[in-house]
Amino acid sequence: xxxxxxxxxxxxxxxxxxxxxxxxxxxxxxxxxxxxxxxxxxxxxxxxxxxxxxxxxxxxxxxxxxxxxxxxxxxxxxxxxxxxxxxxxxxxxxxxxxxxxxxxxxxxxxxxxxxxxxxxxxxxxxxxxxxxxxxxxxxxxxxxxxxxxxxxxxxxxxxxxxxxxxxxxxxxxxxxxxxxxxxxxxxxxxxxxxxxxxxxxxxxxxxxxxxxxxxxxxxxxxxxxxxxxxxxxxxxxxxxxxxxxxxxxxxxxxxxxxxxxxxxxxxxxxxxxxx
Amino acid sequence: xxxxxxxxxxxxxxxxxxxxxxxxxxxxxxxxxxxxxxxxxxxxxxxxxxxxxxxxxxxxxxxxxxxxxxxxxxxxxxxxxxxxxxxxxxxxxxxxxxxxxxxxxxxxxxxxxxxxxxxxxxxxxxxxxxxxxxxxxxxxxxxxxxxxxxxxxxxxxxxxxx
Numbered sequence: 237x238x239x240x241x242x243x244x245x246x247x248x249x250x251x252x253x254x255x256x257x258x259x260x261x262x263x264x265x266x267x268x269x270x271x272x273x274x275x276x277x278x279x280x281x282x283x284x285x286x287x288x289x290x291x292x293x294x295x296x297x298x299x300x301x302x303x304x305x306x307x308x309x310x311x312x313x314x315x316x317x318x319x320x321x322x323x324x325x326x327x328x329x330x331x332x333x334x335x336x337x338x339x340x341x342x343x344x345x346x347x348x349x350x351x352x353x354x355x356x357x358x359x360x361x362x363x364x365x366x367x368x369x370x371x372x373x374x375x376x377x378x379x380x381x382x383x384x385x386x387x388x389x390x391x392x393x394x395x396x397x398x399x400x401x402x403x404x405x406x407x408x409x410x411x412x413x414x415x416x417x418x419x420x421x422x423x424x425x426x427x428x429x430x431x432x433x434x435x436x437x438x439x440x441x442x443x444x445x446x447x448x449x450x451x452x453x454x455x456x457x458x459x460x461x462x463x464x465x466x467x468x469x470x471x472x473x474x475x476x477x478x479x480x481x482x483x484x485x486x487x488x489x490x491x492x493x494x495x496x497x498x499x500x501x502x503x504x505x506x507x508x509x510x511x
Numbered sequence: 512x513x514x515x516x517x518x519x520x521x522x523x524x525x526x527x528x529x530x531x532x533x534x535x536x537x538x539x540x541x542x543x544x545x546x547x548x549x550x551x552x553x554x555x556x557x558x559x560x561x562x563x564x565x566x567x568x569x570x571x572x573x574x575x576x577x578x579x580x581x582x583x584x585x586x587x588x589x590x591x592x593x594x595x596x597x598x599x600x601x602x603x604x605x606x607x608x609x610x611x612x613x614x615x616x617x618x619x620x621x622x623x624x625x626x627x628x629x630x631x632x633x634x635x636x637x638x639x640x641x642x643x644x645x646x647x648x649x650x651x652x653x654x655x656x657x658x659x660x661x662x663x664x665x666x667x668x669x670x671x672x673x
Binding site: 241242244264267268271272274275277278279280281285287289290311313335336337338339341342423 | 512528529530531532535548551552553554556559562565566567568571572573575576578579619622637638640641
């Protein structure tokens with residue numbers, strides 16, 4: 237059993253200083269994923285751990301006309317407790333579908349995005365919504381797209397010695413939304429994945445089309461999304477079949493999830509969009 | 512490491528290694544026998560505690576993270592009017608859970624009625640779904656929670672029995 241040292245910073249600056257001294261220190265907010273994945277009675281943790289759950293700066297929510305900005309340690313229950321209409325649709329429904337109430341009481345939005353093992357439920361939706369994350373490290377702070385948390389190989393990526401401090405979600409609304417979870421609806425596992433497809437249908441045309449699918453890896457084709465945006469919703473069934481085939485070919489080559497399940501979701505989304 | 516917490520209203524000093532789960536430390540150091548750590552994954556509901564007022568699975572919390580927190584376990588609530596009313600309601604509705612899940616279900620109902628004085632059927636079933644034991648039929652449990660809510664509201668608003 238490794239003897240660990242625990243730290244309880246009171247501010248973001250103190251947390252960043254801890255990262256500067258030890259870039260490999262483990263930062264825990266809710267810790268539900270790291271702890272929940274371990275089946276042994278004693279949890280294996282690195283030599284130095286930091287609990288940031290009580291840092292007030294990481295728990296604030298600010299709403300402007302353009303976006304809502306959330307501290308990374310805001311719990312999922314805390315998000316659901318915001319005044320109705322504060323979070324853009326369909327985030328409240330999606331958050332309510334994560335785990336159970338007692339887990340949502342400790343799990344945080346930052347933790348949902350920072351998982352090193354797999355993409356959790358919020359990633360594909362927030363990626364489609366063009367959400368951004370503030371990443372702080374000893375060398376400074378910067379904003380990056382949520383998509384930045386996906387490596388070139390499609391696996392989750394999080395920069396070393398870095399802290400996710402805030403999440404900024406644009407309040408742009410979509411009138412076409414398909415969000416589905418595959419596998420266990422409550423607890424993530426090897427067979428779980430999440431599908432999100434957003435668009436705006438205006439005057440018989442598709443605008444702002446986005447589609448992301450994630451689980452152990454993430455899948456998104458931005459060039460295809462650009463090509464679909466601007467199409468008429470009355471596109472022929474042959475054109476729609478071609479779109480599905482293009483997505484299917486790209487996805488099948490990745491081999492991290494049963495492509496038949498992905499294709500059935502794709503068909504459902506496209507049939508509804510081009511009905 | 513030493514972790515200072517408040518447990519059921521009393522200041523306590525817990526001795527833990529950083530990898531210890533809170534449920535195990537509470538059971539070992541304070542002999543809180545209502546707590547069990549069976550699933551270690553937040554599924555069985557046998558380790559429910561209130562941590563700073565929020566219902567949580569104590570098996571999912573590393574003990575070191577509880578430093579400075581206020582913890583309430585079933586032992587601290589057992590004699591409260593809220594829990595007495597819930598037990599009475601479970602008896603009336605003939606929905607008393609088995610010994611495996613009883614405290615988990617009572618903790619879950621206590622929390623639900625604390626935040627929703629008149630919960631709907633769907634909310635009740637979702638809340639009780641956190642305790643994975645099929646010993647009691649859901650219809651009776653929903654009825655019991657309704658009775659408990661009524662008893663609580665009568666007491667709270669000083670209403671006499673009709």
